[in-house]
Amino acid sequence: AQKITQTQPGMFVQEKEAVTLDCTYDTSDPSYGLFWYKQPSSGEMIFLIYQGSYDQQNATEGRYSLNFQKARKSANLVISASQLGDSAMYFCAMREGNNAGNMLTFGGGTRLMVKP
Amino acid sequence: EPEVTQTPSHQVTQMGQEVILRCVPISNHLYFYWYRQILGQKVEFLVSFYNNEISEKSEIFDDQFSVERPDGSNFTLKIRSTKLEDSAMYFCASRVPRDRGQVNEQFFGPGTRLTVL
Numbered sequence: 001a002q003k004i005t006q007t008q009p010g011m012f013v014q015e016k017e018a019v020t021l022d023c024t025y026d027t028s029d030p031s032y033g034l035f036w037y038k039q040p041s042s043g044e045m046i047f048l049i050y051q052g053s054y055d056q057q058n059a060t061e062g063r064y065s066l067n068f069q070k071a072r073k074s075a076n077l078v079i080s081a082s083q084l085g086d087s088a089m090y091f092c093a094m095r096e097g098n099n100a101g102n103m104l105t106f107g108g109g110t111r112l113m114v115k116p
Numbered sequence: 117e118p119e120v121t122q123t124p125s126h127q128v129t130q131m132g133q134e135v136i137l138r139c140v141p142i143s144n145h146l147y148f149y150w151y152r153q154i155l156g157q158k159v160e161f162l163v164s165f166y167n168n169e170i171s172e173k174s175e176i177f178d179d180q181f182s183v184e185r186p187d188g189s190n191f192t193l194k195i196r197s198t199k200l201e202d203s204a205m206y207f208c209a210s211r212v213p214r215d216r217g218q219v220n221e222q223f224f225g226p227g228t229r230l231t232v233l
């Protein structure tokens with residue numbers, strides 16, 4: 001089974017509107033962390049936001065927020081007031097608490113395209 | 117702001133040749149990682165490295181791969197005999213030790229695009 005699933009290969013959003021990128025995860029470890037990274041066309045991976053499994057509140061970082069629904073095992077990224085510069089690939093990733101190297105497992109990504 | 121750097125940005129090699137990809141992690145980071153991303157696919161974990169030894173590796177990281185921290189700053193990935201399917205973007209990442217209450221995200225370098233002909 002896939003540990004991280006991103007069901008939207010591509011998404012369009014109108015500039016200045018909000019958009020939600022879906023991410024579901026699968027783990028039996030009670031301690032885990034969920035990350036979102038942005039990958040623009042230049043290729044680098046940019047950290048956006050983090051949600052810990054024990055965090056009581058949804059994470060927010062500027063225009064980014066994470067809609068964390070633990071019972072559903074989902075960690076959707078919400079981008080408010082989309083900008084043209086938000087056009088990129090977005091990857092959801094998970095770090096499970098017991099892996100010694102604390103490696104990240106990535107989903108397949110969602111390509112977001114912001115329309116002017 | 118400190119950042120992870122990688123060289124070269126693009127490497128082209130012939131099948132069967134050895135390549136060494138270089139990374140300079142952020143100076144106070146202690147955990148180091150290599151990931152790869154085949155064109156159009158997801159990012160895949162290769163190996164993690166801590167305290168001068170491998171702490172975890174994936175099934176992709178077979179005997180053709182090795183990592184080394186030859187000095188206090190560089191972290192290298194060597195592929196002994198490249199195959200066509202090794203063509204990918206290779207990312208180095210690093211992070212600080214995990215502390216309670218901190219995010220401890222991995223900071224990624226810009227990547228090295230490896231093309232095996």
